[in-house]
Amino acid sequence: MTAQGEPVLTVRDLRVTFRTDDGPVSAVDSVSFDVRPGEVLAVVGESGCGKSVTAMSIAGLLPPSATVTGSVRLRDQELVGAPEPTLRRVRGAEVAYVFQEPMTSLNPVFTVGSQITETLRIHQKLSRKQALARAVELLALVGIPSPASRVGAYPHQFSGGMRQRVMIAMALACDPAVLVADEPTTALDVTVQAAVLDLLRDLGTRLGTAIVLITHDLGVVADIADRVLVMYAGRVVETGPTQELFDAPRHHYTLGLLGAVPTAGRRAAGGRLQEIPGLVPVLHEQPDACTFAERCPAADEQCRAGAPALEPRDTDPTTHRAACWHPADALLTKGR
Amino acid sequence: MHFGPVRAVDGVSLRIERGRVLALVGESGSGKSTVGRCVVRLLAPTSGTVRLAGTDVTHLSRRALRPHRREVSIVFQDPASSLDPRLSVGDIVGEPLRLLGLASSRRERETRVGDALEQVGLRRQVAQRYPHEMSGGQRQRVSIARALVSSPRLLVADEPTSALDVSVQASVLNLLADLQRDLGFACLFITHDLSAVEYLADEVAVMYLGTLVEQGSREAVFDSPSHPYTQALLSAAPLANPREQRARRRVLLSGEIPSPTAPPPGCRFHTRCPVAVERCRTEVPLLRTTALGQVACHLVADDGSGPDVRQQQPVPVGEG
Ligand SMILES: Nc1ncnc2c1ncn2[C@@H]1O[C@H](COP(=O)(O)OP(=O)(O)OP(=O)(O)O)[C@@H](O)[C@H]1O
Ligand SMILES: [Mg+2]
Numbered sequence: 001m002t003a004q005g006e007p008v009l010t011v012r013d014l015r016v017t018f019r020t021d022d023g024p025v026s027a028v029d030s031v032s033f034d035v036r037p038g039e040v041l042a043v044v045g046e047s048g049c050g051k052s053v054t055a056m057s058i059a060g061l062l063p064p065s066a067t068v069t070g071s072v073r074l075r076d077q078e079l080v081g082a083p084e085p086t087l088r089r090v091r092g093a094e095v096a097y098v099f100q101e102p103m104t105s106l107n108p109v110f111t112v113g114s115q116i117t118e119t120l121r122i123h124q125k126l127s128r129k130q131a132l133a134r135a136v137e138l139l140a141l142v143g144i145p146s147p148a149s150r151v152g153a154y155p156h157q158f159s160g161g162m163r164q165r166v167m168i169a170m171a172l173a174c175d176p177a178v179l180v181a182d183e184p185t186t187a188l189d190v191t192v193q194a195a196v197l198d199l200l201r202d203l204g205t206r207l208g209t210a211i212v213l214i215t216h217d218l219g220v221v222a223d224i225a226d227r228v229l230v231m232y233a234g235r236v237v238e239t240g241p242t243q244e245l246f247d248a249p250r251h252h253y254t255l256g257l258l259g260a261v262p263t264a265g266r267r268a269a270g271g272r273l274q275e276i277p278g279l280v281p282v283l284h285e286q287p288d289a290c291t292f293a294e295r296c297p298a299a300d301e302q303c304r305a306g307a308p309a310l311e312p313r314d315t316d317p318t319t320h321r322a323a324c325w326h327p328a329d330a331l332l333t334k335g336r
Numbered sequence: 337m338h339f340g341p342v343r344a345v346d347g348v349s350l351r352i353e354r355g356r357v358l359a360l361v362g363e364s365g366s367g368k369s370t371v372g373r374c375v376v377r378l379l380a381p382t383s384g385t386v387r388l389a390g391t392d393v394t395h396l397s398r399r400a401l402r403p404h405r406r407e408v409s410i411v412f413q414d415p416a417s418s419l420d421p422r423l424s425v426g427d428i429v430g431e432p433l434r435l436l437g438l439a440s441s442r443r444e445r446e447t448r449v450g451d452a453l454e455q456v457g458l459r460r461q462v463a464q465r466y467p468h469e470m471s472g473g474q475r476q477r478v479s480i481a482r483a484l485v486s487s488p489r490l491l492v493a494d495e496p497t498s499a500l501d502v503s504v505q506a507s508v509l510n511l512l513a514d515l516q517r518d519l520g521f522a523c524l525f526i527t528h529d530l531s532a533v534e535y536l537a538d539e540v541a542v543m544y545l546g547t548l549v550e551q552g553s554r555e556a557v558f559d560s561p562s563h564p565y566t567q568a569l570l571s572a573a574p575l576a577n578p579r580e581q582r583a584r585r586r587v588l589l590s591g592e593i594p595s596p597t598a599p600p601p602g603c604r605f606h607t608r609c610p611v612a613v614e615r616c617r618t619e620v621p622l623l624r625t626t627a628l629g630q631v632a633c634h635l636v637a638d639d640g641s642g643p644d645v646r647q648q649q650p651v652p653v654g655e656g
Binding site: 046145159160161190191192194197216217218220221222223246256257258259260261272274275276 | 363364471472501502503505506507509510513528530531532534535536568569571572573574575576577578579580581582586588589591592593
């Protein structure tokens with residue numbers, strides 16, 4: 001654990017609803033979390049559970065059809081409802097994004113050097129020469145070989161893994177306090193993924209960057225996350241330090257996710273992979289019930305009659321908490 | 337019965353025994369899918385042969401190939417794009433029967449389609465529905481039903497779970513394992529997901545830049561990988577267990593993956609191999625049999641002993 005001090009990002013009771021032709025879609029409901037400098041917070045969950053919407057709502061990247069309520073504080077600054085020019089400044093300088101597919105975020109007709117220097121010149125008012133020197137430094141920082149000559153290359157001249165490093169270099173240009181990485185290694189091969197994960201971890205340690213890492217890969221979480229936020233149907237169902245959460249998951253959805261990962265041991269023991277029957281619901285409004293109840297082996301009337309809160313309440317938001325009426329017994333699950 | 341040798345990409349030979357699961361692993365551009373497509377004859381290899389139960393089917397005419405068509409089926413990665421959205425599920429699953437003339441009547445076809453749907457855990461009534469009305473996992477079940485409706489002896493599954501969520505992946509892997517055990521078909525399982533390989537495969541073949549670098553039983557490859565690339569690949573795949581994962585050492589490969597169209601001379605892996613010697617840069621290593629399996633590396637001895645790059649270059653995970 002490398003995190004220290006006060007949270008740099010504090011999200012409280014975040015709700016996002018989209019207006020669509022089929023009526024409102026509730027994508028994110030009552031999401032709260034903190035991230036401290038140097039900390040890696042992983043957000044996990046299945047497709048459609050609201051990971052990307054949460055990420056995009058941090059610095060106002062959602063389309064106008066989205067209604068966002070709640071609070072996102074970057075140190076002392078409230079970002080929900082902040083005017084667009086403020087958000088634009090925050091996005092360039094304090095909150096940086098890296099997305100899954102680097103090619104769609106890089107402009108193919110400009111060299112990577114000119115794309116990095118442009119960001120620097122806008123946000124840090126550096127001279128052309130200073131900006132170029134800084135761009136070379138950044139490419140070196142993210143492990144691009146011979147950065148001084150590669151700074152003049154175009155995006156298509158880099159491999160996928162190298163492009164993702166260029167994206168990270170660009171995101172780091174203004175030394176952001178928070179890096180939001182949405183599935184940054186999903187399109188990469190495992191040997192390349194390993195190098196990019198090492199790079200991200202290193203950023204936290206060396207620069208104190210707080211990282212919000214969105215992924216559906218529990219191996220990636222096990223590798224670099226300090227803490228985890230498990231989302232289901234727009235809500236946080238469980239959160240806690242990585243090791244604790246893997247050792248003693250309490251929410252049945254977390255148990256299901258962990259049980260679904262194939263391992264050699266499971267087959268050898270004659271076991272099957274755990275399946276989670278049913279589908280993630282698309283919700284028009286958030287029900288006053290546990291949204292996982294329909295798929296949960298432990299659900300009963302209580303689960304269908306009221307939404308459980310993250311327990312224990314009123315504790316430090318970084319502790320292990322689950323939103324479940326019948327949490328799995330930590331002792332029983334220990335030996336899994 | 338056996339299938340093979342398949343020569344595809346560059347000098348790749350594979351042999352899949354009846355009722356066994358051979359996983360073909362490797363990273364993007366390694367040529368895994370090309371091998372799979374040659375096996376089902378969606379692509380013809382430039383040279384080499386594909387034998388099915390002893391018959392060379394590589395250069396058969398369409399007509400002569402027809403009796404063999406039903407013996408090999410394929411399931412693709414992305415069920416959304418491999419299923420024709422205009423056809424009902426029943427028509428999709430029944431198509432091989434129609435094209436191969438395997439059902440004597442419409443009635444028989446419908447029965448066999450219904451049976452195939454039930455086999456993959458769907459209700460018979462699903463035949464009336466259309467792909468867009470189904471989830472990703474259900475669509476992949478439809479692809480599997482279509483592949484199995486002709487009772488093939490070999491199923492080629494090309495990244496069948498890569499486009500799916502973990503919980504759905506689990507159900508598709510369970511389904512493939514059950515069907516394979518119950519129906520006894522052989523399976524060429526093409527994937528980059530090493531945990532799925534460990535779960536499903538009997539044998540493992542590892543490709544790098546269009547060549548086979550190692551092949552052996554699942555235990556041999558996972559427990560004592562011989563080729564430096566296999567060692568690096570296995571060490572890079574993160575385990576979903578924080579304590580174990582953070583205690584591991586992984587090999588960081590330097591350099592970029594060379595273009596498959598202009599592979600390096602000698603051993604194709606030498607540009608990124610931490611233990612390469614002069615000979616590796618000039619002389620192509622042949623796939624040889626060792627005590628542990630088959631490996632194409634100059635540095636591995638006949639008893640299977642050789643360098644372990646995980647020891648050579650210790651990079652503890654967690655200290656970048
Ligand atoms: N612009 C939009 N308009 C309407 N609904 C949207 C919009 N963007 C997202 N949604 C809905 O919000 C929900 C959450 O989507 P989100 O993209 O956050 O999922 P995710 O967890 O990132 O999934 P994935 O793993 O597939 O990336 C989904 O039901 C999605 O359909
Ligand atoms: Mg997403």
